[in-house]
Amino acid sequence: MIGIGVIGYGYWGPNLVRNFAELDECRVAAVCDRDAERRKRVAKRYPAVRTFAEASELIADPDVHAVAIATPVASHYELALAALQAGKHVLVEKPLASSAAQCARLVEEAQTRGLVLMVDHTFLYTGAVEKIGELVRSGELGDVLYYDSVRVNLGLFQPDVDVIWDLAVHDLSIMDAVLPAKPRAVQAAGIRHLEGQQVNMAYLTIKYDEALIAHLHMNWLAPVKIRRTLIGGSTKMIVYDDLEPSEKIRVYDRGVSMLDRNSEDGRSVYKMLAYRRTGDMWAPKLRATEALDLEARHFLDCVAGRAKPLTDGASGLRIVRLLEAASESLERDGAWVELPAE
Amino acid sequence: MIGIGVIGYGYWGPNLVRNFAELDECRVAAVCDRDAERRKRVAKRYPAVRTFAEASELIADPDVHAVAIATPVASHYELALAALQAGKHVLVEKPLASSAAQCARLVEEAQTRGLVLMVDHTFLYTGAVEKIGELVRSGELGDVLYYDSVRVNLGLFQPDVDVIWDLAVHDLSIMDAVLPAKPRAVQAAGIRHLEGQQVNMAYLTIKYDEALIAHLHMNWLAPVKIRRTLIGGSTKMIVYDDLEPSEKIRVYDRGVSMLDRNSEDGRSVYKMLAYRRTGDMWAPKLRATEALDLEARHFLDCVAGRAKPLTDGASGLRIVRLLEAASESLERDGAWVELPAE
Amino acid sequence: MIGIGVIGYGYWGPNLVRNFAELDECRVAAVCDRDAERRKRVAKRYPAVRTFAEASELIADPDVHAVAIATPVASHYELALAALQAGKHVLVEKPLASSAAQCARLVEEAQTRGLVLMVDHTFLYTGAVEKIGELVRSGELGDVLYYDSVRVNLGLFQPDVDVIWDLAVHDLSIMDAVLPAKPRAVQAAGIRHLEGQQVNMAYLTIKYDEALIAHLHMNWLAPVKIRRTLIGGSTKMIVYDDLEPSEKIRVYDRGVSMLDRNSEDGRSVYKMLAYRRTGDMWAPKLRATEALDLEARHFLDCVAGRAKPLTDGASGLRIVRLLEAASESLERDGAWVELPAE
């Protein structure tokens, strides 16, 4: 049975532990956190799980075959590298690391050693994103025209990352998986409302190598929580509202039509294009499984050699490249930053 | 009694005619449209109203003391100028004209002749925008941190103006009236999804001379209609949803608080800032009068010398300056375009 | 050209006048209202329309071929009868009259004289109710299991009718048109919160001659406006929300399934039935024409002998029979009141 070690028992770690603990194919062997209070909580909830204050001890534990890392971003690289070098498979919370260079190094290390390196891009394991991917790939949307996402709420000011690295990563991973084109350049605008703090509100615009535009709005200072994505296609369009309890995905049936408008006297003849609703709205049934449960099982399958990670190190690297480009654009006051052709 | 002449009986003209026709202080003397079918409709609805095919005839009509112009943007300047030069007061549908230079010329002409020049920035006459203005000016929001607006729907592709000139003008006029700072620079990104057509989807970012950012999303190709503006303040925040039937304005009571988080071992001491909800949400009662009714009455008051236009030519000029800057930024691939200090 | 006379220019009358005035097949010849202020408003809006203070004069006007009645319920019978006896076709606002006996008399009079008698059950001319009817009749819902409607808001206390006669009439006319079974008995509960006033809040339960139950909630004292109807079928279910701007009808695809749950030790074996969502939700496109426009055209078609009224006097009679039964149940403290087999 695969032994799992979880590093970090703050916000996300408990979810990882809970999900792995429910699975028969593995057991949670150890949890590590520097905070004694948190270790006490682990001990109360899971008396059989070993706890450590130091990550190095957990990584060294022979009962730990795979390590899940849920610590602040700055520590991802060092911890993941140590785990890989100790021969352990690794699942890292998003984003994979603090720079594309770090990501590339981790991908290489995992490949060399034949170990699984997976990033916790959780949204890719939801029924909603799965369905969006199907709709795009099947051609049902027609040409994808745009991806517009609003991801705002009243949130914590993260001390170590700005709002782009905190929130955009979700959309970037979804876009990486479902959009049919490759990003070409990134432009960012942002503001820090509190001196000495991170940029807390930002807008990203992304150009693609096709007639497709993507735009993201991220905000830690919004009065309400909004998670709404519009995906426009030439024949159908999607509204994805992640806060809807039951109908997260709505597909709108639209068709373009050409209208000729001729005024009688011939002086103001012109053509007008209108997109109109030729059909109906449709909310497809979505798979209901919890995303993290599915992801945990998938990770175990990968570790067991039965699957390749859907969210592998390479995808983690692609997303971090976009984040780096966004940061650079922010620094250069909104200049377009080109992305390297892969 | 003031005689009103309305030029253009397409989409907006019928609303102007209907509203002026209901008021006791004026009478609709004439309506002009080149389309015979539309003139026939006027004649059936308002048998006492004179109809013309040519604007020059309406302007020359001695029973017409004030002219309302509801024609395509390209014709605003010429028609308004002719009306002013004929000594008529003028109300022009937004935007005031096709360029800042034209706007300035109209403002000058009206001033020289002592005539009223008013722009139909209808939103400023709504109870919702009135309330937003009060909340900002009273200091209830604290410092205004941002203005973020989404104004999208499945709309006609206008043949003569792009989506910015069509839709942004609403937000720009609201911002002009309620924001406490002056715009300094504009950045635009947009895309035309249909060759040979206008830009149909665009994003505007506006920098101000204070720590305030504004951002607008306009889209003629959205599957759903959204009219939602978030206005963030340092002590309170507003969500303005113009599609809500009864509670268009929601005020969220938030306060910023400083949290000290010290992990026990002293190694990961850091401070975190969080905005949290200290209080409640509140939807103030709004004035219910139809905006256009109030605006029509206000125009008559101005014509009668009892008031100064809330939406005067100067405001029309300021908005068109922003639109011009946005167009320039679009052409220059998203470069920041500075605005002249007034 | 058919000359229309409208009696009553209070709340609903202006809508009738406006709609008939737009049609080419008729002209509004006369409007009657006892209130001079209202007559003045008619004169200002429609200078060519004759105005009367007395209904008898309008009915006697030879230019009036058909009369639309939009007065308080108590006067419907007398006015409609007078108009029919003067040889005029009649359209009466809902409910048709104050009692089933009166309704029957009007139906008879119209039949004898070969005149059109139509009731203004406006909802039957909406795209939403049209679609519900199609879904029921096509068998797509399966067996209809229930009709549950909430129709509440903060409304005027009508002086002449209670909340049931004011609001239930809408649902009763919809049910009359779309439900496949006949009502058998009615039970009502209600309360008057203000002494000396009408019952302002009520619940109606209706039994049918099949395994179908209907229930209505009407309330003049609700803090919010709700217009929501659930229609349950054995294979599909409808949510009809009349306040939704675009998706008024949502069809939910459900199927019943039998689950066997056997606990291992055999002691707690039981079967459980669950309705579950096997498929998707679907919001069909609805016809967008204004109901009253369609209804006005239909009335003219009937007058011209080209159609039979969808909402004829007989349907008006059936609805008033239900209202009478509801009133009787209210008086008898909620006893079931049987309806006569037709």
Next chain:
Amino acid sequence: MIGIGVIGYGYWGPNLVRNFAELDECRVAAVCDRDAERRKRVAKRYPAVRTFAEASELIADPDVHAVAIATPVASHYELALAALQAGKHVLVEKPLASSAAQCARLVEEAQTRGLVLMVDHTFLYTGAVEKIGELVRSGELGDVLYYDSVRVNLGLFQPDVDVIWDLAVHDLSIMDAVLPAKPRAVQAAGIRHLEGQQVNMAYLTIKYDEALIAHLHMNWLAPVKIRRTLIGGSTKMIVYDDLEPSEKIRVYDRGVSMLDRNSEDGRSVYKMLAYRRTGDMWAPKLRATEALDLEARHFLDCVAGRAKPLTDGASGLRIVRLLEAASESLERDGAWVELPAE
């Protein structure tokens, strides 16, 4: 430290175990379920917790000082009585038992033995219901005029209880706690859409000893989930929507006003009463703690002698009396069933 034993590990039991397991003031000593699969799940999640197949063994366990019962209703009485007789404090899932007689017997037994008997009316521990209670008791609503609740969804057909015993119990417990009057009589209408099954859809009307009416709609066959309660007061009104993520309680400021409407000719003079919105809507901040967490702590406080149960056996008895009356009304085809004066 108080030792908790939980009987039943089906739908609700796991929540009880999870919440008690998190508290420092107690430990979960034992869990009992006849299903081996469920016991295995307990063992995996909580290796330190003893598991039993037979409730009698758990009750006899000396480490168990208090018993929480989360089994089908029919078994509540027998299990609770056995636990009390073994000297254990008891928390029972709602409803307390299958009959008022059983409830009375349990209340007596607990009283005699000086043990805590608490019912799991969870809603009373939510921030929303707490706030409603405050608003009513403070007089802010004025006189309470009505309580109208819709509690519908697509649910399991319970084999042992009908939809009233399953769902109404929530509202009845809320009403018991917040309404200022005593219920006097109950009327029920319901239908079983599947032969041989429980009544799956029902309406309850309740008369009070003041001018107050309550009405509940319960439905296992609704296409959508609705949890919406309207509470009308003479000065303010509440909309309580339990599915709203953040603003569950909305308070509408309304005032009644008398309008005199005199038509000019004196013939139709009448008075009209209108409730209108004089003020604003307000969504007060609610306590955010999980209800079950608060309830578990409260139970421990009661066991420790530091508090009296908010939801004691007596309240459980009052609710079951109402349920019995509802069942009797159902059997008697909707006749009013009087409640005994306490």
